[in-house]
Amino acid sequence: MIQSLLIANRGEIACRIIRTARAMGIRTVAVYSDADAKALHVRQADEAVHIGASPARESYLVGEKIIAAAKATGAAAIHPGYGFLSENAEFAKAVIDAGIVWVGPKPDSIRAMGLKDAAKARMIAAGVPVTPGYLGEDQAPERLAAEAAAIGYPVLVKAVAGGGGKGMRRVDDPADFADALASCQREAASSFGNTDVLIEKYILSPRHIEVQVFGDTHGNVVHLFERDCSLQRRHQKVIEEAPAPGMDPDTREAICAAAVRAARAVDYVGAGTIEFIADASDGLRADRIWFMEMNTRLQVEHPVTEEITGVDLVEWQLRVASGEALPKRQDELSINGWAMEARLYAEDPASGFLPSIGVLQHFSLRTMRVETGVGAGDEISPFYDPMIAKLVVHAPCRGDAISDLQGACSTADVWPVKTNAGFLARLLDRVEFRDGMIDTGFIAAHQEALIEKPMLSAEAADAAYNILVGPQRDCMPLFRSGFRLNAASQTEVILAVDGAPRRFDVSEPFSPLADYGARAFQGRDSLVKFDSGYAYRVELYHPRGTATGTAADGAILSPMPGRIIAVDVAAGDTVTKGQKLVTLEAMKMEHSLTAPFDGTIAEVNAEIGGQVQEGVVLVRLDTGA
Numbered sequence: 001m002i003q004s005l006l007i008a009n010r011g012e013i014a015c016r017i018i019r020t021a022r023a024m025g026i027r028t029v030a031v032y033s034d035a036d037a038k039a040l041h042v043r044q045a046d047e048a049v050h051i052g053a054s055p056a057r058e059s060y061l062v063g064e065k066i067i068a069a070a071k072a073t074g075a076a077a078i079h080p081g082y083g084f085l086s087e088n089a090e091f092a093k094a095v096i097d098a099g100i101v102w103v104g105p106k107p108d109s110i111r112a113m114g115l116k117d118a119a120k121a122r123m124i125a126a127g128v129p130v131t132p133g134y135l136g137e138d139q140a141p142e143r144l145a146a147e148a149a150a151i152g153y154p155v156l157v158k159a160v161a162g163g164g165g166k167g168m169r170r171v172d173d174p175a176d177f178a179d180a181l182a183s184c185q186r187e188a189a190s191s192f193g194n195t196d197v198l199i200e201k202y203i204l205s206p207r208h209i210e211v212q213v214f215g216d217t218h219g220n221v222v223h224l225f226e227r228d229c230s231l232q233r234r235h236q237k238v239i240e241e242a243p244a245p246g247m248d249p250d251t252r253e254a255i256c257a258a259a260v261r262a263a264r265a266v267d268y269v270g271a272g273t274i275e276f277i278a279d280a281s282d283g284l285r286a287d288r289i290w291f292m293e294m295n296t297r298l299q300v301e302h303p304v305t306e307e308i309t310g311v312d313l314v315e316w317q318l319r320v321a322s323g324e325a326l327p328k329r330q331d332e333l334s335i336n337g338w339a340m341e342a343r344l345y346a347e348d349p350a351s352g353f354l355p356s357i358g359v360l361q362h363f364s365l366r367t368m369r370v371e372t373g374v375g376a377g378d379e380i381s382p383f384y385d386p387m388i389a390k391l392v393v394h395a396p397c398r399g400d401a402i403s404d405l406q407g408a409c410s411t412a413d414v415w416p417v418k419t420n421a422g423f424l425a426r427l428l429d430r431v432e433f434r435d436g437m438i439d440t441g442f443i444a445a446h447q448e449a450l451i452e453k454p455m456l457s458a459e460a461a462d463a464a465y466n467i468l469v470g471p472q473r474d475c476m477p478l479f480r481s482g483f484r485l486n487a488a489s490q491t492e493v494i495l496a497v498d499g500a501p502r503r504f505d506v507s508e509p510f511s512p513l514a515d516y517g518a519r520a521f522q523g524r525d526s527l528v529k530f531d532s533g534y535a536y537r538v539e540l541y542h543p544r545g546t547a548t549g550t551a552a553d554g555a556i557l558s559p560m561p562g563r564i565i566a567v568d569v570a571a572g573d574t575v576t577k578g579q580k581l582v583t584l585e586a587m588k589m590e591h592s593l594t595a596p597f598d599g600t601i602a603e604v605n606a607e608i609g610g611q612v613q614e615g616v617v618l619v620r621l622d623t624g625a
């Protein structure tokens with residue numbers, strides 16, 4: 001067994017690999033860029049080596065620096081994680097040539113599967129069904145257009161070197177083909193430095209089904225069943241599960257066998273994934289599932305397979321890389337229960353899924369299994385992938401797994417970085433998803449209804465209000481109205497939620513029913529209340545310019561346009577802190593303005609029945625000092 005391991009990656013996957021390596025007694029070496037100097041993977045590893053500036057091109061993608069770091073620290077092996085250099089055959093070869101163990105497949109296997117067209121050709125030869133399409137070398141636009149017509153629209157134009165959902169264009173109408181091709185080639189040139197494309201039949205009702213395979217150096221290859229990764233946004237996986245809903249044993253047997261054939265065809269060693277596309281218009285059927293591509297590495301969503309099989313895939317990787325045989329035979333592997341994973345992204349669904357960066361002042365995840373590369377206080381930098389955590393659940397059945405994951409997303413409390421947690425929680429609530437009616441268009445079809453941030457719930461508003469007024473009960477906030485609803489303990493108040501005023505019925509402070517303190521965070525200038533995967537900034541509402549409760553300032557301003565319905569004091573009166581001064585009616589509510597401190601009334605500028613504008617000084621109070 002290898003004694004030391006350098007992890008050529010960052011974020012959650014680096015932390016994931018370190019965890020298993022440590023459990024196996026293997027010394028771990030992290031590498032890091034400028035931006036990651038204090039990152040969690042650096043803190044967790046036994047040693048860490050700085051490899052360059054923040055952009056991945058200058059650090060995590062520079063093979064020579066990583067190999068030099070391994071040599072400098074005496075690391076016996078290199079694990080590439082996913083992304084970055086993990087599917088770079090030249091890097092794998094350079095590692096091996098440097099006398100270091102490569103935790104991954106042979107460079108030739110990576111190469112064979114690296115380009116989508118060559119991989120498909122190879123799969124056809126191995127008897128694996130592939131998506132119908134054109135794989136030819138002739139890349140003349142006229143030829144490609146003719147092939148597209150022969151395949152039949154809709155078609156998908158794919159960069160042969162593509163990955164991460166990039167370099168793909170669906171074309172429905174022959175008239176759009178030339179433009180789509182040109183734009184696909186432009187993206188392929190800038191992202192992958194290779195303009196070659198292939199053309200595929202666009203599968204309707206598509207479901208992404210993939211099979212985890214594992215090979216060793218003794219000629220064994222097994223599969224660890226399938227995952228369903230159909231919930232995607234822009235061809236990027238968002239929620240993954242295992243097993244696949246609606247998969248019958250015969251279909252499973254057929255595609256898993258095809259996956260093992262595919263792996264054997266490239267002499268595969270280590271962890272790999274065979275991705276298939278299924279036409280699910282009539283359920284999952286073996287004759288409607290086709291090979292799409294192979295990912296020659298550990299996959300982002302590997303934890304769902306670990307949960308249903310009880311296998312630690314990273315441990316298997318390290319054992320296989322050390323020359324051991326696979327720890328289990330095929331007949332010793334089985335599916336236990338249902339697992340589901342959600343990718344938590346630092347992004348704001350409400351603003352077009354814009355990535356969100358910044359320091360995680362609050363970061364609290366309550367899930368049975370969390371894979372993350374950050375902790376509270378860490379910074380989300382703009383340099384890398386916006387995925388900040390994976391929430392993983394395992395339950396006896398799919399319904400329970402969905403409920404658990406929904407709960408996990410609803411209680412993912414993050415501030416001030418925005419996340420897709422609330423969006424995911426609502427997505428998981430869709431009855432169609434619960435019914436297993438999924439395909440890769442599911443998110444796009446439901447997105448419109450789910451991207452708006454919902455209003456703070458009544459319960460959360462109640463809790464927020466009680467937290468806000470709790471500690472300062474003596475200096476009652478200006479806008480507790482005296483208006484009472486049927487329930488004796490209810491009060492109507494205005495809270496500024498994310499800066500905008502809203503009316504809420506809340507319970508009296510310290511109602512034994514309210515869950516104060518729970519799932520809230522006192523930010524720098526306001527309370528942050530977490531609710532169903534969203535974070536809300538909540539303040540007692542007072543319009544700009546209103547000075548309330550500050551002992552130095554006795555100007556009591558009108559909080560909003562309204563009508564004066566009570567004036568309880570006159571100039572010269574002495575009042576005590578909290579005493580009611582003037583009552584205003586606005587937005588169908590009464591707002592009693594109270595004395596922010598003990599003092600003497602210097603001036604009253606309000607008459608019963610009078611209309612007042614926002615920001616008008618209604619009462620002036622002197623400290624009397």
Ligand code: ADP
Nearest residue numbers: 082083084163164236237295299300301385387
């Ligand atoms: P997978 O196929 O493992 O599920 P995806 O298809 O979602 O991964 O993403 C494809 C590629 O996008 C990955 O191989 C990787 O290059 C990149 N990627 C995705 N997530 C991350 C991440 N958190 N960090 C770095 N790269 C990532």
Ligand code: ADP
Nearest residue numbers: 162163164165166200201202203206208235440
């Ligand atoms: P990448 O290398 O970017 O992961 P893939 O070939 O794996 O590219 O495709 C990514 C996603 O695009 C798939 O998960 C699927 O949602 C969609 N897709 C790919 N090929 C097809 C197809 N022929 N028909 C319909 N959807 C497809």
Ligand code: MG
Nearest residue numbers: 164165275293
């Ligand atoms: Mg893929």
